[in-house]
Amino acid sequence: MVEGGDGGRRGVLEGGWRRWTRREVGADGETSEAMDDEGRGGRRREEGFGRLGSCGHGGCSGPGEVMVGGGDGGRRRWWREVMEGGGDGGGSLWREEVMVEEAYGRRRRWRRKLMDGGGDGGGSLWREEAIMEEAYEGRRRWWREIGYRPDFLFLLQTIMTTDAGAAVDFAINMGRMEGGCPLDYNTITNLFLQRNMIREATTFLLDVLKPNLPEHAMLQTRVLEVNLLMFPKVAEAILATRMITHYDRPRIAQLCEKAGLYHRALEHYTDLMDIKRVVVNTHSISPQALVEYFGTLSREWALECMKEILLVNPRGNLQIVVQIAKEYSEQLGLEECVKIFEQFKSYEGLYFFLQPLIATSEDKKIHFKYIEAAAKMNQLQEVERVTRESNHYDPEKVLDFLLDIKLPDSRPLINVCDRFNYVPQLIHHLYSNKLLRYIEGYVQKVNPGNTHIVVGKLVDEEAPEDFIKGLIISVRSLLPVEPLVEACEKRSVP
Template sequence: MMSQMEGGCPLDYNTITDLFLQRNMIREATAFLLDVLKPNLEEHAFLQTKVLEINLVTYPNVADAILANGMFSHYDRPRIAQLCEKAGLYLRALQHYAELPDIKRVIVNTHAIEPQALVEFFGTLSKEWALECMKDLLLVNLRGNLQIVVQAAKEYCEQLGVDACIKLFEQFKSYEGLYFFLGSYLSSSEDPDIHFKYIESAARTGQIKEVERVTRESNFYDAEKTKNFLMEAKLPDARPLINVCDRFGFVPDLTHYLYTNNMLRYIEGYVQKVNPGNAPLVVGQLLDDECPEDFIKGLILSVRSLLPVEPLVDECEKRNRLRLLTQFLEHLVSEGSQDVHVHNALGKIIIDSNNNPEHFLTTNPFYDSRVVGKYCEKRDPTLAVVAYRRGQCDEELINVTNKNSLFKLQARYVVERMDGDLWDKVLQPDNEYRRQFIDQVVSTALPESKSPEQVSAAVKAFMTADLPHELIELLEKIVLQNSAFSGNFNLQNLLILTAIKADSSRVMDYVNRLDNFDGPAVGEVAVEAQLYEEAFAIFKKFNLNVQAVDVLLDNIRSIERAEEFAFRVEEDAVWSQVAKAQLREGLVSEAIESFIRADDVTHFLDVIRAAEEANVYHDLVKYLLMVRQKAREPKVDSELIFAYAKIDRLSDIEEFILMPNVANLQNVGDRLYDEELYEAAKIIYAFISNWAKLAVTLVKLKQFQGAVDAARKANSAKTWKEVCFACVDAEEFRLAQICGLNIIIQRLMTWRK
């Protein structure tokens, strides 16, 4: 039959189809149409629709297979959609409907739609339609359709938007949906809100282990928000809350929550197993919550050496509950702990309990002086000083003693420390407490000291600070009063020298009262400072008589006092200084007398010159006779002869020249002659047989006969002439004649030669 149709004129497919249908040959009509409609032409749209209609009414499975095969494209889709819906082929209906109300009406028939196919269908919808359909599914059967919606949300979350999906589940308060949806997305998200919502949904759905895991592993949830939620949720297991609070520093909040909810075993577990380092914070909060001390003590002892002492002490100290730690600290000490924080805390407890705290502060080698000292300041400043002294905490000790007017303790400490920088600090001009400090150093600290090094350091500090008046106070206290350093050589020196510099009115008193100082050096300084009377007193005190008389002569300029002093000490060197001064002042006779007392021959030239100028030959003779006993000088012997002549002691001259001497008699004779001391000259010339000079000298003496006799011995024409002329002038013609004859004889003898 088909062959006949194909060989003849074109067939009317619709007529043939009707023939089959009139005879109720549904299957044959279907087979025919499937065969002829294979080309899937647009002009066969009616027949494509028809074959689907007849099968959807009679054989829905066949229609479903035809649609599944996808061989037709031009049929009436709305019509087929309606028929699919009536036939219960809801998935095919969904695939053919193009309007949202239709889709929403059909899609709720999830009991008849394969879930995976439905999930895949959501991928064909727009974001808005998909969300609307998901909402309808949840509205119709929240519990039954939740897994399909969750699966669709997970599959298409990028297209739908995570926030939109979350909002959908939240709209229906479906924490289970949120939990399953966010669980797949969590590992790839860093959004704090996503992580929080996952924790929240897990908690509300009873997934405690998952809550514990995420709170322990995730780094992205909002800690504060999560903590607050978990506290409100009051889960039977506190581990999630412990994770959050431990990781993000909410330990006090955690402790308060656990304590108020009577979850003490979790407190113990946290401190002992999770984080012993946070035990101090736990203890602090328990104290705030007025937890029984026995529980807290037990908690502390259960951790013991794992517990950080310093923060624990801080927490207890802030609450004035340090004594709570007594047993714990004593236990650590008994185990040999040298931890500074342990000993600091124990020291604070001992101080608060007033259990012989000074013994602890001075003997315990392990505590921190600054920490414990600071603790003592408000309780007992003197104990603070003990602690600071032990640790040499200079600045802290100075501050606490200033603040509490403990200047005696401050002074003792500074003196004992012997530290130049510390001295410099307390002696600074801008230190408002400097005067009080100095008063205590002077009145107490140094007089008590037995250490020369301490005294030396203090004195040096006062000198460095340029405090001469205060230094005088200090030195007076330890030198003039009965102290261990009263006779100290250096301190006595320093006291006088400082007074010379700063307060000269005190110097004389010091000189009179002190005995063990450097007289020569101090005396020289006094001279330089023009303290002449003080210098004189110093030199006199130390039997430095030459220096003393020099002060009288050179500085005080009193020869009278110098002479009196020389009479008192009867010292050659002193008389010598006096003599020289008298000589300079023109007191020649006095000077000669002093030189004689001094037995000083070293200045004979000056004495001779001065005596001749002053015409004090009597004194000069005495001096030169003394000099001759010590020195054999031609000048001395010559001057002695001349002095004898000047005072007309001719017999002494005659006696002297007969004695051994080193006088230059010729020169002396000539000098005597020139000075018209002819009698003395006659003695000298006669002694040395200088007949020519003797002749002229006798002429001067008008001893003409003697002159002629001397001329005869001289036998010199010149001498004869001089004597001759003198005789003529004196009208001694007979003698002149003798001289003339001798002149002629001398002339004749000369011609003969």
Template sequence: MFTHYDRAHIAQLCEKAGLLQRALEHYTDLYDIKRAVVHTQLLNGDWLVGFFGTLSVEDSLECLKAMLTANIRQNLQICVQIATKYHEQLTTKALIDLFEGFKSYEGLFYFLGSIVNFSQDPEVHFKYIQAACKTNQIKEVERICRESNCYNAERVKNFLKEAKLTDQLPLIIVCDRFDFVHDLVLYLYRNSLQKYIEIYVQKVNPSRLPVVVGGLLDVDCSEDIIKNLILVVKGQFSTDELVEEVEKRNRLKLLLPWLESRVHEGCVEPATHNALAKIYIDSNNNPERFLKENQFYDSRVVGRYCEKRDPHLACVAYERGQCDRELIAVCNENSLFKSEARYLVRRRDAELWAEVLSEANPYKRQLIDQVVQTALSETQDPDDISVTVKAFMTADLPNELIELLEKIVLDSSVFSDHRNLQNLLILTAIKADRSRVMDYINRLDNYDAPDIANIA
């Protein structure tokens, strides 16, 4: 093997003879290498890729630049192969800058396409999306937007909006994945791309309908369009979320036709009936009847909704669901002691009575007044009377118990002649207020006189 010869001179002779591969093997000067390497049609592709492995990083980039400058159409494919093989050494950033410098989005697309699935660099993923858009590779844009977890979502969203693609599905995918739905709706509506709003909620993600409706209301979209959109979406979405989005914009009545159609179809979902209750309450459309007769709404949800609007209706809702603490709280706050007394008498709950008759209840006196004056005189059920009387006895309220029994026994009522109640009234007076005993003995006529005499 010859080693001591003029390599530069031999290289020139090889180049003149058309032996470019031999010439490149002998050249050491970058200027000479660049002059020869651009003629890729005369070189073996695999050999040329391997040849770049012998060059420095700087020389490799200079040669790639020369190849693209000389004939980008002819040399692009081999440049992409070289960039792909040596991207770690040459750096991805330098190679991106190289292709962008020639506005070769095709080269950028194929180069980044070969590494994007193995890269976690956000810049690689963004530039790939950008190049795919520029080369109209929309399916690939969709794929990477759907599958990649490495791109900056805000940056990609803004780029796709500015790109104004003929197909908005990539933008829809990004906004759906990263919760930019409100932005998406505003963009599509303002750019007269409403058909993509329908595509989104019908085919991509029906569960996002509530946010979409909220966005459409924010841009003053026609109510008819919104109603139609709700009707055509057959997929699963949260009625609660839809109601919340519409309710916080004070447009709940918009949902009335849809809600009533759901009920007509046999829907028993509480959220649907909650929303109907709210609409009937706001429109004063016989709400009390609905609250008493409907068995599907959530009493706590609807009761809370009524509290500031109509505390009486809140009581109706809470009573229907036996929401004891909530009903007592709203009655105390709004001085609805008559309603509270009626509820307690009908409820017949010893623990609840103990709670409201305790010293800790600052409203105890007002409540007792209504129990005595109204609630007990209205009932004809002996169990109501029995539980209430026992509650007063358990709470050790003898004077209040006398008031209670006087109302039942001395006033004309169906329980006036009740022997046990007459006995209890006299015995309680013996213990708590003896001045009343003789009056009771004279006025009552159905007590156990011998037993009471012994006790006295």
């Protein structure tokens, strides 16, 4: 018997593995018998499973043979030969390693074939999956029975040199072993990253981090760090799933900002200065995402960020600020939103912000602000409509505004003066500005019943007699005679 107990046995067995590796693994990462012959592959798999099954339930009959029901005596003789350096030097054990390695390789090839549109629709792939899992589980039972602990670090490193995909599968299987992973997660991650196998490291970490445990905070941070530095889109996808939540949020916020993932950076920053610095990157944040983000801010912070966005780019960011103001007008306050647009002298912002609110609001200030903004935007049809339909504006204030702004279309002014009895002021303005056609239009189409008021004011303005007579004749039967006579007598008109 070899001296040294478990250490001696391990040395013999690992020696067999290393010899097999040097002999069997070629430069291209495939075994020398790379399953190009499906018949030989099938026979090898059957032999391997015969040995696995027998070694788990009754022993092995001898080195290099199919171990079926050999009895305890055969098993003891075989192990004695192995431990004393005789027999096949652990070859049978390592042939099991070969079998499982080939199963990994076949599975990878089948995956590639399926991706190319070939194969049988996945049936053979899944049979290989079942074969590999059964073999791997049988091998673990065998290890437990003989008290052997493989050098998982060496095995993983070896598989990495031949097949990156198989290495990921092997690492994931280790992470799912009963009793816990035999290697530290950090160690496995380092092995992948040292070889620049970032994709493989990410796949492994995402599998072992599924429970989302607080003790995995460092690993969660690491998988995000690596991808934010090398593959930001992958990091974005990971963050979008929200499957991990215990990572270093300030650190990830900074990396998200550097990677241009400004929306994700906003989700992680908690300081107003940081938020104001990032939120102005509206060109890289979807409008819908930005609007939703403002719903998470306090009233004061949201108003500050709206000002910051307009300060950086008043024209380019106006529409997004309008959307935010519309969405959260109740929380932010109508007056506060109006003040922001007025602060930047943005009548366009005011117009688009207030437009949907006019139909339901009864606030006179809001109606006046809308009329003012529409007039400044030269939206004359809208000014005319609101002055004609709305019952919630201050007529005197609107009258003064319209008289001062002198719109090219006098219909809004006519609406206000006719509805709220400011006809004398209307006629004075129209006559003084030589807008005689609007005077004619008023008495002929808008309100012929006020012709006597118009005539009286024109007399006061010393308008030409011919113009006044022509105006009276144009109204004809619609003219109320008695009020007209009274107005003329009052002014001593013959």
